[in-house]
Amino acid sequence: MSSSVKMGLIMTVLAGMAGSLATAQDLRGPETFSSITNPSERSRALFVEAGRVIQHPRCLNCHPVGDRPTQGNDGHPHSPLVVRSADDKGAIGSRCTTCHQNANYEPSGVPGHPLWHVAPKSMAWQTKSLAQICQQIKDPRRNGGKTLAAIHEHMANDSLVGWAWMPGGNREPAPGTQAQFGALIAAWIQAGAACPAS
Amino acid sequence: MSITLNINGTRREFDGDPDTPLLWVIREDVGLTGTKYGCGIAQCGACTVHVDGQTLRSCSAPVSAVAGRQVTTIEGLSSRAAKAVQAAWVKLDVVQCGYCQSGQIMSATALLEKKPKPSDTDIDHAMAGNICRCATYQRIRAAIHAASAQLAG
Numbered sequence: 001m002s003s004s005v006k007m008g009l010i011m012t013v014l015a016g017m018a019g020s021l022a023t024a025q026d027l028r029g030p031e032t033f034s035s036i037t038n039p040s041e042r043s044r045a046l047f048v049e050a051g052r053v054i055q056h057p058r059c060l061n062c063h064p065v066g067d068r069p070t071q072g073n074d075g076h077p078h079s080p081l082v083v084r085s086a087d088d089k090g091a092i093g094s095r096c097t098t099c100h101q102n103a104n105y106e107p108s109g110v111p112g113h114p115l116w117h118v119a120p121k122s123m124a125w126q127t128k129s130l131a132q133i134c135q136q137i138k139d140p141r142r143n144g145g146k147t148l149a150a151i152h153e154h155m156a157n158d159s160l161v162g163w164a165w166m167p168g169g170n171r172e173p174a175p176g177t178q179a180q181f182g183a184l185i186a187a188w189i190q191a192g193a194a195c196p197a198s
Numbered sequence: 199m200s201i202t203l204n205i206n207g208t209r210r211e212f213d214g215d216p217d218t219p220l221l222w223v224i225r226e227d228v229g230l231t232g233t234k235y236g237c238g239i240a241q242c243g244a245c246t247v248h249v250d251g252q253t254l255r256s257c258s259a260p261v262s263a264v265a266g267r268q269v270t271t272i273e274g275l276s277s278r279a280a281k282a283v284q285a286a287w288v289k290l291d292v293v294q295c296g297y298c299q300s301g302q303i304m305s306a307t308a309l310l311e312k313k314p315k316p317s318d319t320d321i322d323h324a325m326a327g328n329i330c331r332c333a334t335y336q337r338i339r340a341a342i343h344a345a346s347a348q349l350a351g
Contacts, residue, residue: 079241080241080243080326080327080329081322081323081326081327082323082326082327083323085323091320091323091324092308092309092312092313092316092320092323092324093253093305093306093308093309093312093323093324093325094253094305094323094324094325094326094327095252095253097252097254098240098246098252098253098254098255098327099240099255099258099327101258101259101260101263102263105258105259105260107217107219107238107258107260108219108238108239108240108257108258109239110239110240110255110258
């Protein structure tokens with residue numbers, strides 16, 4: 001076997017490994033956790049798996065603690081400077097829709113969705129532990145008055161949440177699919193909606 | 199399929215690719231070159247126009263997004279706030295090289311049309327997306343306050 005053929009085979013194997021690493025972004029389904037017989041323990045494990053989506057940059061960037069959203073996988077401040085304003089859709093003269101249209105716009109790389117906005121302050125996730133986020137998600141005083149069923153509906157079917165899996169450009173999508181994420185949240189609720197300790 | 203546009207009160211038909219940036223249509227098809235190309239990625243604000251009274255970066259919007267909506271470019275500004283802004287810009291000699299100023303005036307006008315007495319913070323937030331390489335920012339802020347005073351008088 002010539003050295004060039006060997007190198008070709010090595011590159012093929014390496015490419016295959018890279019493909020495997022990419023699929024590491026898959027989510028584990030609820031059935032993966034069925035062997036955990038204690039419902040609370042199973043519920044916590046399900047939420048930790050769902051937390052891989054919740055704490056992914058595609059979700060965290062628009063759940064800022066302050067007034068300014070972040071961007072990128074490193075969560076750098078949104079450029080240009082934008083602020084949430086009273087309706088979470090930007091300041092006068094610099095609304096979200098000044099730049100973000102109804103769909104991702106590949107010629108400029110600017111992402112878009114008809115409902116583009118940042119999450120209300122009470123739903124801030126940045127800098128918080130998964131346990132804190134879990135308690136917050138369940139708290140009607142901080143989750144927009146939602147029941148657990150409404151939380152599931154939001155996570156599983158809201159189209160702006162769904163943007164996280166279709167972010168366009170070179171943005172990394174959230175792990176798995178929205179359907180898989182919704183199934184995890186449903187199973188978490190069914191098992192008691194327990195929160196992780198940390 | 200043709201897209202019907204309204205630019206500065208004039209109805210126009212566009213027969214090209216619906217994904218074409220609005221900026222190209224304004225400049226190349228309609229021939230209104232006051233709206234500038236700066237960065238092409240919604241980072242500098244030179245291409246700012248108004249759509250139904252709100253600012254929009256025309257480099258980052260497909261022409262199909264404004265079908266049936268009212269587009270206003272720098273050439274079509276005519277509101278009371280716009281006239282106050284233009285007068286203040288001249289009075290304070292805001293412009294240096296001038297390339298960004300169409301976008302600056304579009305954003306300043308949109309601000310004053312919604313908030314005739316803006317604070318410095320309102321101005322900073324409204325204008326943050328409009329970059330000026332000549333750094334005329336202090337004169338821009340002063341001119342917006344001057345236009346506001348004129349509107350109040």
